[in-house]
Amino acid sequence: MSQSFNRRSWLKTGLLSLGGAAMLPQLSWAESSKPITLDKSGRIVYTPLFREHTAPLEAEILAKLNANENPYGPSPKAVEALQSVALQGNRYGWGQLSVLMDKISEKEGVPKEYLMMGPGSSDLLEKFALVLFMKGGTVLSADPSYMSLMNVARSVGADWKGIPLKKDWSHDLEAMEAAIDSDTKLVYICNPNNPTGTITEYKKLYDFCSRVSEKVPVFIDEAYLDFVDGENGKSMVSLLNEGKNVIVARTFSKIHGMAGLRVGYVAALPETLESIQSITRGGMGISNTSIHAAIASMEDVEFQQKSKQLNKEARDYTAATLKSMGFEPVPSHTSFMIFPQEEMEGREFLKKMSAQGIGVRSFEIYDKTWCRVSMGTMKEMEMFTSALGKVME
Ligand code: PLP
Numbered sequence: 001m002s003q004s005f006n007r008r009s010w011l012k013t014g015l016l017s018l019g020g021a022a023m024l025p026q027l028s029w030a031e032s033s034k035p036i037t038l039d040k041s042g043r044i045v046y047t048p049l050f051r052e053h054t055a056p057l058e059a060e061i062l063a064k065l066n067a068n069e070n071p072y073g074p075s076p077k078a079v080e081a082l083q084s085v086a087l088q089g090n091r092y093g094w095g096q097l098s099v100l101m102d103k104i105s106e107k108e109g110v111p112k113e114y115l116m117m118g119p120g121s122s123d124l125l126e127k128f129a130l131v132l133f134m135k136g137g138t139v140l141s142a143d144p145s146y147m148s149l150m151n152v153a154r155s156v157g158a159d160w161k162g163i164p165l166k167k168d169w170s171h172d173l174e175a176m177e178a179a180i181d182s183d184t185k186l187v188y189i190c191n192p193n194n195p196t197g198t199i200t201e202y203k204k205l206y207d208f209c210s211r212v213s214e215k216v217p218v219f220i221d222e223a224y225l226d227f228v229d230g231e232n233g234k235s236m237v238s239l240l241n242e243g244k245n246v247i248v249a250r251t252f253s254k255i256h257g258m259a260g261l262r263v264g265y266v267a268a269l270p271e272t273l274e275s276i277q278s279i280t281r282g283g284m285g286i287s288n289t290s291i292h293a294a295i296a297s298m299e300d301v302e303f304q305q306k307s308k309q310l311n312k313e314a315r316d317y318t319a320a321t322l323k324s325m326g327f328e329p330v331p332s333h334t335s336f337m338i339f340p341q342e343e344m345e346g347r348e349f350l351k352k353m354s355a356q357g358i359g360v361r362s363f364e365i366y367d368k369t370w371c372r373v374s375m376g377t378m379k380e381m382e383m384f385t386s387a388l389g390k391v392m393e
Contacts, residue, residue, distance in 0.1 A: 043346075046151075049162070050144035052364075056351075059357055065384055068374045075256065076300075076303070078261075080296065081295070082292065085289050085292045088292075096288060097117060099291075101115050104265055108267055114268060114270060116265060116277065118263075119264070119287075119290075120253060121266070124264060124265070124282075129150070134157075136183075139158055140160075142172070150188065165198070171191070177212055189219065191221070192228060192333045197331075197334040197336055197337055198331070201232060206236065206239070209236050210242070210244055213244040213245040214245075224254055224333070224334040226255035227334050245268075245269055250264060256298075256307075317381055319332070327340070336374045341369055349369075349391065353391055357383070357387070358387045
């Protein structure tokens with residue numbers, strides 16, 4: 001069963017974008033600048049099956065585990081680069097951007113013309129949504145998933161079809177393929193998926209993208225792929241060398257720990273990028289200093305490996321401790337984890353956790369209330385599990 005949602009029904013459910021923003025309750029420091037729709041209980045409505053509770057802060061936050069940030073970043077080499085180029089803040093970064101793109105081109109194995117840069121991948125998700133859906137059409141994705149691209153597409157008039165994830169939380173690729181029709185302009189796949197932290201098997205996804213991209217472009221958001229082990233950690237970018245119409249988004253916000261420095265990119269066929277760049281400008285939004293930092297961070301392979309290793313240790317600890325407390329966390333392949341928390345209503349849970357100095361997220365997914373916790377340092381995860389124990393007493 002798919003969930004189809006058009007702009008009119010979306011508007012009917014509540015408030016959209018700026019008009020509603022003035023009337024929002026305090027959203028604490030969760031990401032609050034995206035177009036937001038609230039239901040009668042004050043929950044953010046992402047899809048009919050996926051909502052988010054919000055609550056004001058109760059105390060100073062000691063462990064910020066609500067936005068999937070990397071607690072170890074930026075890399076010391078990136079910081080050194082930032083400091084050394086601070087005085088070049090008066091210059092545009094085009095020259096250095098070209099150096100960064102050469103490095104990315106080498107890493108991804110695609111020519112530079114296949115790359116478009118942005119201040120974070122959000123900027124690119126939004127630009128693709130705007131340009132591809134200016135004249136309407138349908139975007140297809142899993143439900144629940146990371147709704148950024150779909151939110152913007154809907155805001156400019158697109159329809160959205162959401163296909164529930166399978167029982168094992170992977171994408172239901174068969175159902176997605178069956179849902180494609182003549183109105184479908186894009187399929188969006190988030191792998192690993194946010195908010196679930198789960199993976200869709202490499203081989204199955206590769207075959208899906210290879211086949212489906214002959215009919216309609218497939219956008220694969222690989223924000224968390226660097227945290228994945230083994231074959232499932234392989235990117236879909238290689239499909240570009242076979243001429244397939246895939247669009248792969250990557251970010252420096254996660255493994256590189258540069259969320260506040262804002263660097264991201266997509267790899268896609270030059271003709272696809274041309275259509276997007278005919279009315280928007282890739283790279284213009286990234287600061288010269290952040291470009292230098294990204295180059296230095298790419299060279300600091302040791303930092304990336306350390307981030308991955310420490311994230312895994314925090315994840316293993318958190319999953320084991322949650323299980324020992326009677327929770328059932330969903331096995332995560334990312335830098336965050338979800339588990340059902342049904343002892344109390346989501347808003348009350350957030351308030352109680354924040355009174356303990358812990359920031360997390362609370363979602364309604366399908367028919368359950370979930371907590372999503374980002375992986376912090378081991379000390380932060382110990383603070384989280386200890387606070388959770390107290391809140392549940
Ligand atoms: N894609 C996914 C799946 C994310 O979770 C995020 C941020 O959390 C983004 C994209 C956007 O990241 P950024 O704009 O920082 O690159």
